[in-house]
Structures are given as C-alpha cells and as structure tokens.
Amino acid sequence: MEGFKVINRDIITETAAMAFADPNLQIPDRYVRSGEVAAGIVVSDGESESYELPVVDMARLLDPERREAEIAWLGSACRTWGFFQLINHGVDEAVIQKMKDSTVNFFELPLEDKNAVAVRPDGGIEGFGHHFRSPADKLDWAENLIVETQPIERRKLEFWPNNPPTFRDSIDKYAMEMWNLATRLLGFMASDLGVEQETMLAAFRGKRQSMTLHHYRPCHHPEKVIGIAPHSDGFGLTLLLQVNDTPGLQISKDGRWHPVRPLTGAFVINVGEILEVLTNGHYKSAFHRVVVDTERGRDTVVVFQDACINGVVKPLPELGEPRYHAIDRSEYTKGHVTEILSQGERFVDTLKK
Numbered sequence: 001m002e003g004f005k006v007i008n009r010d011i012i013t014e015t016a017a018m019a020f021a022d023p024n025l026q027i028p029d030r031y032v033r034s035g036e037v038a039a040g041i042v043v044s045d046g047e048s049e050s051y052e053l054p055v056v057d058m059a060r061l062l063d064p065e066r067r068e069a070e071i072a073w074l075g076s077a078c079r080t081w082g083f084f085q086l087i088n089h090g091v092d093e094a095v096i097q098k099m100k101d102s103t104v105n106f107f108e109l110p111l112e113d114k115n116a117v118a119v120r121p122d123g124g125i126e127g128f129g130h131h132f133r134s135p136a137d138k139l140d141w142a143e144n145l146i147v148e149t150q151p152i153e154r155r156k157l158e159f160w161p162n163n164p165p166t167f168r169d170s171i172d173k174y175a176m177e178m179w180n181l182a183t184r185l186l187g188f189m190a191s192d193l194g195v196e197q198e199t200m201l202a203a204f205r206g207k208r209q210s211m212t213l214h215h216y217r218p219c220h221h222p223e224k225v226i227g228i229a230p231h232s233d234g235f236g237l238t239l240l241l242q243v244n245d246t247p248g249l250q251i252s253k254d255g256r257w258h259p260v261r262p263l264t265g266a267f268v269i270n271v272g273e274i275l276e277v278l279t280n281g282h283y284k285s286a287f288h289r290v291v292v293d294t295e296r297g298r299d300t301v302v303v304f305q306d307a308c309i310n311g312v313v314k315p316l317p318e319l320g321e322p323r324y325h326a327i328d329r330s331e332y333t334k335g336h337v338t339e340i341l342s343q344g345e346r347f348v349d350t351l352k353k
C-alpha cells in the first residue's frame with residue numbers, strides 16, 4: 001500500500017466497545033445500515049443447497065487413485081462458486097489450536113490492551129481497528145487485526161500483539177503452515193487448468209502474505225448491523241479458518257446470498273480477484289459478506305496470498321488469448337481500494353476486454 005493513502009481503517013473507541021458489550025445500549029448511528037443488510041435475497045435454511053459449499057478432500061487429492069476426480073471437483077468449485085470447504089487438509093492441528101487460542105485470548109482483552117497495536121493514521125492497513133467499507137462512512141460490527149506476515153522483511157512487529165505472550169509465535173507458525181497449504185492447493189489448481197504447476201506457483205512465490213483476525217460480536221439487532229459488508233477479496237488466494245462454529249459468512253451465487261455452515265475442522269478457501277485474472281476468468285472471485293448472530297460471537301483467521309507476474313496482474317500466458325487487460329500491481333491496489341469504498345462493481349470487471 002506504499003504511496004497510497006489507505007483510508008478504510010479506523011481506531012476502535014471506548015464508545016464503540018461499550019456498544020459492542022452492552023446489548024441494552026442503543027446501537028451508535030455509524031453502525032446502523034439496515035438497508036445494506038436487507039439488500040439481496042438470502043437462501044432459506046430449508047433449501048438443500050443453502051449451507052453446502054463444495055467440500056474438497058485433501059486426502060483424495062493426495063491419493064493417486066482418486067486424485068483425478070478430486071482435482072476436477074476442486075476445479076468445478078472454483079469455477080462455479082469461487083469457494084469451497086477443505087477437509088483432511090493435513091495442517092498441524094497443534095498450530096491451528098494455538099492460533100485459535102491466541103485469537104480468542106486477544107479479542108477478550110480490554111480495549112486498552114488491544115489498542116496497544118491500534119491502526120495508525122499513517123501506518124497503512126495494519127493493526128487493530130475497524131474496517132469501514134461504505135461511501136457513507138459506516139462501520140462494520142466487528143473488530144479486526146491485520147498484520148503482514150510474508151515476506152519476512154515486511155513484518156512490522158509493532159503491530160504483532162505480544163499479549164497473549166504466545167501470539168507472535170502462533171502467527172509465525174500459522175503463516176508458514178498456510179503458505180504450505182496454499183502451494184499444495186495451487187498445484188492442484190494448475191493441474192485442473194492444464195498449466196505447469198511451476199508457472200502457477202511462480203506467480204505466488206515470494207509475494208505478500210497477510211493475515212486478518214476478525215471478531216464479530218453478537219448483536220441484539222442483527223438486522224441493523226453488518227459484520228463485513230459485501231466485497232470480493234483483492235489478493236490471489238484466501239484461506240479462512242473459523243475459530244468457532246457460529247455461522248455468518250454468506251456467499252453470493254446466482255444473485256442470492258448463500259449462508260455457509262462451518263464444517264468442523266475444515267478451512268474455507270476462496271478465489272481472490274487476482275487468481276481470477278491469472279486463470280483468465282476460468283475461476284471466479286465471488287462477493288461475500290458476514291452477518292452477525294444474536295447470541296453468539298464469531299472469530300475467524302483469514303490469510304491472503306498475493307500474486308502477480310513480474311509486477312503485473314495479468315492472465316497466465318498458457319491460458320490463451322487474455323480476457324483481461326494487464327495492469328501494474330500497484331495500480332491494481334488503487335483500483336481495488338476504490339472498489340471496497342464504493343461497493344460498486346468489482347474492480348476486475350473493469351479490466352475485462
């Protein structure tokens with residue numbers, strides 16, 4: 001984000017923290033966005049498709065006899081939904097548990113302690129704070145912490161909490177596990193697309209990895225507030241861990257919101273806009289949002305893997321006549337931030353030929 005003013009983060013104030021904590025307090029006006037919550041049709045619980053994303057099984061991907069069919073299934077999930085849940089992922093359970101515990105412990109701290117790593121006016125996107133993603137300056141009903149994790153020289157440890165004391169180590173180990181998982185998945189995606197694995201991996205290797213931890217408080221008026229406003233992810237690949245089984249994530253498909261039921265132990269993986277471009281539009285980056293629950297809080301740990309080809313966002317040359325205009329990676333960032341703030345068209349759509 002160098003050289004570009006990031007204006008979509010804000011510090012969390014005592015007033016906000018009080019409103020989060022006390023259901024009897026009136027919801028501050030900056031969080032009230034009933035029209036946005038009501039926008040669009042939500043697939044109802046009774047419909048069979050409603051809570052199912054395609055479930056991809058890493059054990060099958062690794063099994064020579066089942067691999068081919070599972071790769072095709074993975075590919076179809078990325079083409080139709082842009083999202084899937086991943087089971088039998090093989091990520092070290094101790095690392096996951098430590099990351100979950102650190103996340104829960106951090107968000108439980110008093111506001112003052114969390115604000116030790118607060119966003120700074122000129123500090124870019126990193127730190128503890130709020131997103132606001134609407135032209136009307138409305139805030140999400142959530143707290144989040146954003147840190148850059150790779151390459152190592154980009155790490156700004158002043159934004160990495162040292163309370164709880166395990167936190168920095170958790171982030172470090174978890175970041176490594178997620179990169180390993182991402183490379184495996186990208187290899188299988190390359191096979192599905194019929195490109196060399198190395199071509200796909202080269203677009204991601206050495207690029208940025210960042211992590212967002214979200215904490216969505218319950219709200220007695222979930223129809224008035226939104227956990228994360230609709231957006232599509234701006235990087236290459238997103239790997240999301242649900243810390244608890246509170247639902248809330250909804251994915252846009254065929255013009256309707258599909259609520260996702262978190263599968264215990266699964267990751268939710270999704271295609272970001274840059275991967276859509278790399279795949280020349282074969283894979284889709286879908287809009288999604290988070291609604292909040294009346295009773296239960298929700299925490300997620302989200303890792304974003306960035307990608308580009310020699311500093312440029314463009315389709316992999318193996319995938320035929322490019323259907324997107326090539327754009328410099330830094331110009332792409334500016335376009336995507338504008339998209340977040342305007343909540344209009346996806347920025348990648350403006351790149352389509």
Ligand SMILES: O=C(O)CCC(=O)C(=O)O
Pocket residue numbers: 212214228233240248249288290300302
């Ligand atoms: O917390 C979630 O379920 C979604 C988070 C998300 O969409 C994001 O961080 O981009």
Ligand SMILES: [Fe+2]
Pocket residue numbers: 231232233288
């Ligand atoms: Fe997202």
